[in-house]
Amino acid sequence: MRLALALSLLLVAPLPAAAGSFNPPEGCTGWLTVQARACRVSNFYKCAHDAPGDQWRADFDQEGLFFASRIDAEGQWVESFDMNPVTRQTLDAGASDPASFSELLASGVDTFEFSLSKDNGQRSNVRGFDRLTGRTVTIDGVALQETQFEFTETDPADSILRRTRGREYIHADWRLFFAGPSEWDGGSGEWLPVDGSPVQFINPGEPGFFSTEPLYECDAVLSSYRPVKAIQGGRHVD
Numbered sequence: 001m002r003l004a005l006a007l008s009l010l011l012v013a014p015l016p017a018a019a020g021s022f023n024p025p026e027g028c029t030g031w032l033t034v035q036a037r038a039c040r041v042s043n044f045y046k047c048a049h050d051a052p053g054d055q056w057r058a059d060f061d062q063e064g065l066f067f068a069s070r071i072d073a074e075g076q077w078v079e080s081f082d083m084n085p086v087t088r089q090t091l092d093a094g095a096s097d098p099a100s101f102s103e104l105l106a107s108g109v110d111t112f113e114f115s116l117s118k119d120n121g122q123r124s125n126v127r128g129f130d131r132l133t134g135r136t137v138t139i140d141g142v143a144l145q146e147t148q149f150e151f152t153e154t155d156p157a158d159s160i161l162r163r164t165r166g167r168e169y170i171h172a173d174w175r176l177f178f179a180g181p182s183e184w185d186g187g188s189g190e191w192l193p194v195d196g197s198p199v200q201f202i203n204p205g206e207p208g209f210f211s212t213e214p215l216y217e218c219d220a221v222l223s224s225y226r227p228v229k230a231i232q233g234g235r236h237v238d
Contacts, residue, residue, distance in 0.1 A: 033210055038196040039214045054070055065212070066082070066083050074101045125153070126153050139198050146180070148167060163185045164185075181194075
């Protein structure tokens with residue numbers, strides 16, 4: 001069923017440089033579009049057949065759909081799909097320290113440690129934290145709480161696959177993370193800057209809702225942007 005969902009998403013992806021409108025899979029309802037820096041637009045939707053609190057995000061760049069993910073009510077990475085080629089990644093059961101949006105709100109900090117598996121046989125482990133800074137940032141009229149975060153993803157031999165650190169934003173009622181200025185290391189030891197911060201929040205009925213055409217910074221070279229999505233894409237919007 002999940003592979004079928006990924007394929008159904010691919011069918012609505014626009015041709016390069018073409019504007020379009022995203023239609024979520026059957027049984028799902030869209031509720032938010034976010035136009036972000038780094039040439040990405042993300043469409044959020046919820047599906048009746050999922051567990052309460054689960055929500056999906058579909059990410060588009062100039063070439064079309066490239067990533068989709070599902071999180072639960074605690075912001076855990078439940079599953080995600082890379083689209084080129086289609087690869088599914090899922091959260092392993094029995095996390096030693098599950099990510100918890102509720103803990104972050106209640107105490108101001110949440111640590112996490114869990115494992116992920118891909119359907120191509122690759123496995124990885126993730127350790128990190130999210131911490132509220134106490135600062136509120138307003139973007140396009142939406143008040144967001146700023147966080148500091150850091151995580152490291154390693155392979156089963158404990159070799160570093162990637163590290164990311166920086167600032168993000170959360171919306172307590174939406175139970176979502178949004179990217180901020182950060183930096184990532186793809187295992188080479190060199191830290192590179194990335195910023196996929198939201199620019200516009202678009203609600204149902206407003207112009208641009210469920211658009212598949214990104215609007216901001218699309219003339220920039222983004223080769224350093226996509227590699228962090230495999231982890232952050234699950235709950236953070238990087």
